[in-house]
Amino acid sequence: MNELQLYTYIAVFGSFGIYFAIAWWARASTTSDFYVASGSIGPIQNGMAIGADWMSAASFISMAGLIAFLGYGGSVFLMGWTGGYVLLAMLIAPYMRKHGKFTVPEFIFDRYDSKTARLVAVLCLIIASLTYIIGQMKGVGVAFSRFLEVDYGLGLGIGMAVVWVYAVIGGMKGITYTQIAQYCVLIFAYTIPAIFISIQLTGNPIPQLGLGSTLSDGSGVYLLDKLDAVVTDLGFKEYTTDNMGGTLNMFAYTLSLMIGTAGLPHVIMRFFTVSSVKAARSSAGYALVFIALLYTVAPAVGAMARLNLTDTLVPTEGEELIYEERPGWFKDWEKTGLLQFEDKNGDGKVNYEADVTKNEMVKIDRDIMVLANPAIANLPNWVIALVAAGGLAAALSTAAGLLLAISSAISHDLMKGIFVPNLSEKRELLSSRIVMTVAIIISGYLGLHPPGFAAGTVALAFGLAASSIFPVLMMAIFSKTINGKAAVSGMLAGIGITMLYVFQHKGIMFIPGTDFLGGMEENWFFGISPNAFGAVGALVNFVVAFTVGKITGPAPEHLQQLVEDFRMPASHDIDVSNH
Amino acid sequence: MSHSTDKTKNHYWHENLRLIFICLTIWFIVSYGFGILLVEQLNTIRLGGYKLGFWFAQQGSIYTFVALIFWYSYKMNKLDKKYHVEEED
Secondary structure (H helix, E strand, C coil), X not given: CCHHHHHHHHHHHHHHHHHHHHHHHXXXXXXXXXXXXXXXXXXXXXXXXXXXXXXXXXXXXXXXXXHHHHHHHHHHHHHHHHHHHHHHHHHHHHHHHHHCCCCHHHHHHHHHCCXXXXXXXXXXXXXXXXXXXXXXXXXXXXXXXXXCCCCHHHHHHHHHHHHHHHHHHHHHHHHHHHHHHHHHHHHHHHHHHHHHHHHHHHCCCCHHHHCCCECCCCCCCEHHHHHHHHHHHCCCCCCCCCCCCCHHHHHHHHHHHHHHHCCCHHHHHHHHCECCHHHHHHHHHHHHXXXXXXXXXXXXXXXXXXXXXXXXXXXXXXXXXXXXXXXXXXXXXXXHCCEECCCCCCCCEECCCCCCCCCCCCEECCCHHHHHHHHHCCCCHHHHHHHHHHHHHHHHHHHHHHHHHHHHHHHHHHHHHHHCCCCCHHHHHHHHHHHHHHHHHHHHHHHHCCCCCHHHHHHHHHHHHHHHHHHHHHHHHHCCCCCHHHHHHHHHHHHHHHHHHHHHHHCHHHCCCCCCCCCCHHHCHHHCCHHHCHHHHHHHXXXXXXXXXXXXXXXXXXXXXXHHHHHCCCCCCCCCCCC | CCCCCHHHHHHHHHHHHHHHHHHHHHHHXXXXXXXXXXXXXXXXXXXXXXXXXXXXXXXXXXXXXXXXXXXXXXXXXXXHHHCCCCCCC
């Protein structure tokens, strides 16, 4: 075992030990503990837990890589995945906390008095959460196989076992406290390498400022200007202005991610865990502070990684890297197949440029940028070990939150709410644990044999949340008169049009060849990419719901009264009974 | 206390809506406005090494979002007290 592996084992298994200890200390004994930690979590702690819950393998591993290659276009992820919290804090969270129940479908049921609405919501929730988990499980498998050099399947198995222990025993209470620890691990692991690299390149230890500084090589050139020059020399689009498919597409993409974020059930349910409406508002703010710590560093990581990578491949203008002299990290990642070189002109040099017929770096997987970054920048081994532990913390914490969302939807909404209303609390607690175990096994299986459409499904998860759950919640709170029939028709119309659009361009259930309008950009509706279509779906949802609402008449008086009640944090003249 | 008559409920809700409207207008301007629609015009201005439009898209909008949530939450706490609908500790 070499030094790097030793450090990695210490970092990874040390952090696992901490998670287990916390889960044991905070284990759940009631359904209220299990689903919402008995409303006992303070706003700052809840903010950290939301941060860990939200920042998945995608945020930790993939996002900076996406930004590195999309440049300015990558801003849609930065704005989209943070701006949604403003919507959550103002439009959704406080009112749902006031209503004080366990799950999102339960809130929908209470407000619309419709079992159909609850069922549709449960379905959206399960599809969105399961597709999300597949990504986390793959992340766990990759991190293990790359850093500990164990088999991908074994790594996945270890990850599943770890989540099982603390999520099934601890429930929401255990998960929340574990996530607080995981947040600390992941933010530390993300920022330390970024600080090192920022100092190397610009002399400024704060990456957010380093990105806007001059290079420390004495040239006095700004980092971003250098990057623009370097990539355009190779024929790529200018880094700071490359706008991914045009202004309208960026607009719709950002909007879809924002309202999708505000409609993701595993995030919303975190706001049921705080003690008050006041705490629900401020914990959204704290959550965003903790998320912003990573999200404002990510653009620096992306840009600096792109610059370092390009510098390695093309040391000075016109002079190319000789393949035999390639650095160690290059060889390591070649072994995984995520980095591939093909000597097209047979000169033994790496010719890297935008022209695909001449470019010899035939594959640079975007996901390796964060993981390989410390090695590219020649950082010490303990930093690389830390990144492995951080990536695992990000993947595991998100997986746990999603598993809880699934298990509460099935045992609380489907079983107790619809099929077995007289389920006792003790049996409900047991059944949630069984459901969660089954969900872990299914998601592990899907991680091991990812369906061909796995990559396209994140779009589906956000599309579903944006086009169904967000609008139905917003109308529930901001319209007193909208009724159950209107809500159900709106949801179905929103999901329908979004799925139709995604499928017609990406294939039915993402099966290649079944895309009846083709994936070509010319056929996109006003140039909006399928990933960005959730915003249009949401609009359709609103229009259909209001039209049906107008025809079928206002919601009954007792539901209107309910809306009045949850719009106020407390109404001192009315007896408030939460449960 | 019997302050929560229909009239005060309405006032409370309308003040809340007004506040949300102001916040979401700023939310829209910094992200969709400065970060996307007006990005080319703003990019002619520099903020150190950053082009200003690019800075709003990758940094500025996020800082503004954080500030907005805390400001909203602060104003709402005051509003809750004003209308006597705050929660008891």
